[in-house]
Amino acid sequence: MGSRGPACPVPPGIFQEKKDRIVASNVPIEKIRNIGISAHIDSGKTTLSERILYYTGRIHEIHEVRGKDGVGAKMDSMDLEREKGITIQSAATYAMWGDYNINLIDTPGHVDFTIEVERALRVLDGAILVLCSVSGVQSQSITVDRQMKRYRVPRIAFVNKMDRAGANYDRVAGQLKEKLNHHAVKLQFPIGAEDRFQGHVDLVKMKAFYFDGENGEIIREEAIPADMLDEAKQRRQQMIEGVAEVDDQLGELFLSDAAITEEQLVAAIRRATIALKMTPVMCGSAYKNKGVQLLLNAVTAYLPNPKEAHNEALDQKNNEAKVVLESDPAKPFVGLAFKLEDGRYGQLTYMRMYQGRIAKGDFIINQSNQKKVKIPRIVRMHSNEMNDVNEATAGDIIALFGVECASGDTFTDGTVQYTMTSMHVPDAVISLAVAPKDRGALANFSKALNRFTKEDPTFRVRRDEESGQTIISGMGELHLEIYIERMKREYACEVIAGKPQVAYRETISQKGEFYYTHKKQTGGSGQFARVCGYLEPLPADAVQQYEFVDDIVGGSIPREFIPACDKGFQEAIKKGSLIGFPVVGVRCVINDGAFHAVDSSEMAFKTAALMGFREGYAAAKPVILEPIMKVEVQAPEDFQGSVVGQLNQRRGTILSTETRDGYLVAVAEVPLNTMFGYSTDLRSATQGKGEFTMEFARYSPVPKNESEALMAAYREKLAAEQAARK
Known part of the structure; x- marks a missing residue:
């Protein structure tokens, strides 16, 4: 050794x-x-x-x-x-x-x-x-x-x-x-x-x-x-x-x-x-x-030194060709901002130096927006302590102050236009509606949300236009709990949270055709567009969740309107008609259509595609998908019956059970929707000795009775919103 x-x-x-x-x-x-x-x-x-x-x-x-x-x-x-x-x-x-x-x-x-x-x-x-x-x-x-x-x-x-x-x-x-x-x-x-x-x-x-x-x-x-x-x-x-x-x-x-x-x-x-x-x-x-x-x-x-590690970048000047980065201080500077923190003194940007060197006072260029930034301060981190340094070279991991950017941005000295390959960011699986308890804390509430979304790519915030609520999404109950607690401690903002909402998805189970004509005449030039084609499910192993195929021959839809059809479909998949969740795993194919020399426009074709999608979607036997979690439970083997029984009650499928030194380890796949409150139930069933971990496994169709209940609740919600508007 x-x-x-x-x-x-x-x-x-x-x-x-x-x-x-x-x-x-x-x-x-x-x-x-x-x-x-x-x-x-x-x-x-x-x-x-x-x-x-x-x-x-x-x-x-x-x-x-x-x-x-x-x-x-x-x-x-x-x-x-x-x-x-x-x-x-x-x-x-x-x-x-x-x-x-x-x-x-x-x-x-x-x-x-x-x-x-x-x-x-x-x-x-x-x-x-x-x-x-x-x-x-x-x-x-x-x-x-x-x-x-x-x-x-x-x-x-x-x-x-x-x-x-x-x-x-x-x-x-x-x-x-x-x-x-x-x-x-x-x-x-x-x-x-x-x-x-x-x-x-x-x-x-x-x-x-x-x-x-x-x-x-x-x-x-x-x-x-x-x-x-x-x-x-x-x-x-x-x-x-x-x-x-x-x-x-x-x-x-x-x-x-x-x-x-x-x-x-x-x-x-x-x-x-x-x-x-x-x-x-x-x-x-x-x-x-x-x-x-x-x-x-x-x-x-x-373990390797930085020179022995293989690091690649994409050359933006050369059609994103792969370039091997060498950990050489003499080469042009390339660094990746991999983590952001909002500290007492402003944004702290953690950076890995892949090539070249930088010193305090140098100018570097953010490749995502080509902005030139001056480096006011370089530190080396020791947990939450900072030690100032004057320069850093290839192979170092440092932090910069006063450099505004997003997580995953690449910086260079401007002589090269390289970007590092992106990180894998998993999708959020759980959402909560949140609001500040006190209206006076609204400014702090939005400050906190802005900071957390910048720091953590898996923490997402959106505003539900229909209900006017702020929705936060993340990787699990604990993830969102921690952010709510941090708002209270770091921003003096107490938060009221609604019932957790599972990130459902919708998809289609068979081919569905559409022949939609969009016509509108309101005096003067009108709107006209006809779009024909079909929707079909994508293969289970497809990387993309949406695919657009243009099979138009003979110019039945002019070339300039094809992107508008794609936009219309992309707009339609944001909200499925069953329960209003995004549609995934669908291929949209257009193979025919018609246009009018005067009345056709981008807007008309976008609308026709959107309405055509809804027509085809209804014919394609849509289904609701729910996130299935892989759950691993550990508890003394005396409690095996209660642990397995609880997982079965929650619609769980037991994948394996084994006992190691008096401890049971059970692995199961369980719908996320049934896992809320599980930690309390597990503790009470095992005298506080059981623990579990959970991670996202895949999406799977919801059983028929659950599906009908979700659709009925969605229809009620829409009816209530319509009544409120009247």
Whole structure:
């Protein structure tokens, strides 16, 4: 693994000196690591971050996430995070480990804040996937892993909580292979487990490591205990075979029975990890201060530096051709604003530097609107603290003050017109009608909504024109709850929220034809347009939810009116006729029509297409779709009957149930509409011991009786609105 990091942290007396050295440090790019810590909720990400900061000398006291002292972890800087004991916003920091600069982002585990994980992984070069030694690979671990694969992020798996009852390192490493399809290679194995967990055997160095001192800061390196030596040799052989399978250079040495040195092994693990061919697996207990320093050594040894990460941009001058960005300070500057925060001093823009360099006072250009912006201040973030720097170069993660932009904007120095590829932003699944309790707080209410929509692309706000209500939409109940609580705390604005509204969709189940003529004569030139064609369902795996096909031949509709037909259809799909929700999965085809030399216009064809859509829609057997959530419930196995019964009552389909060490893990698909209030019901049915996680799985047709009830409620609402207008 290489003794790349110091064996213990710097004595507290010279913390300030070290801190100053960090801020001023000008580390070569080969010694920079941009990493994130991601995992299922409650796997110990924030606790691990806290230990990393302690061992690297960034903090000189350890505080727990739900500690009795009430201080809370450094990376959970928001009051709400400390109270609830969860991470809500990803937090960035940086630290020195030996002569390596590690830029670190701690991300939330809760699925409602999935965008925080998404945008962190978008800009990172490597990651630590934390898994609980008891629960293993859980539903959110699968989601996080999918996000890592989407952005091709090499990772090290860290099996945490080895001190807990039921800890099983080998089982969790096996799940990486079975559930996530990783080529998992174990680089260590634990000495003891549960309350007898003492340290590790490092299979690369073939040494035993123990962590002494009050906070595990003194590392003791010893020979492997005699009773474990045979097992260690066997496991080392398995490790070498595992790496040789995916690395040709080591494979040749292995097949020729040549002696393999530690250096050759470290180099092979590094090559295979960066090429995403394998995942090194390590273990420890962040809470008990065991194994974190060895994990830091592995980060510097096996995860890529910015030059080794593959980053692409799109050249706007050359028809969006892909351009590989090189982490070279001499090249033209390219940076991505991946996260915004509204702080005490105005907007804070987090930026990943991909190429070039910037200094205080430089001008940079926002590629989304070509605006020239001056950089008044550059800082490096340490959770919610800021350390000023004068310049930043390729590979850095920094924050800028006074630079107005949106999340996902690309900045350059103006010599190139590159934009970074966009982030995947999931659709919102739940909505609430909100209004300020006190009319006097209206200004603060709109300020808060403006700020939150700018900061979080999954938080959406719209005004319902018919009811005049403000509707907020997000990823789940907790997501919206947190924003309502933040309005109260940060903007002194108490909010009244209506009943949660599920984001239904409408679609068609068969082909539906239309032959619509729009005629209007009001004296002078009138309006005339005829549109014929059909609607048909798109394939289930289609990426686009709407498709327009122009099959007009012989000029029955002139070319200049075709875009107006497309606009009319796009207007029509915004609101289906069943319950007024957007229509998805539909292909609109026009194949005939007629026009009038004088009376036809864009407006006439747009209206004809809109009305034609409604005609075809009625004939295409429309159905209502509802969001189906993947729900994973964990509870003591004594409560299996109640847990499964509750899920069945909520129209749930049980996908799997298994028991691990006295705990039931049930995975089911359940309609979101039936999940409101589930947390309270689950707690009362399991004496407060049950917990669950939920994430969006897919849309599925609503059962007939539900569908009729929704349509009747929609008709009543329309009738009430019409009566109110009269």
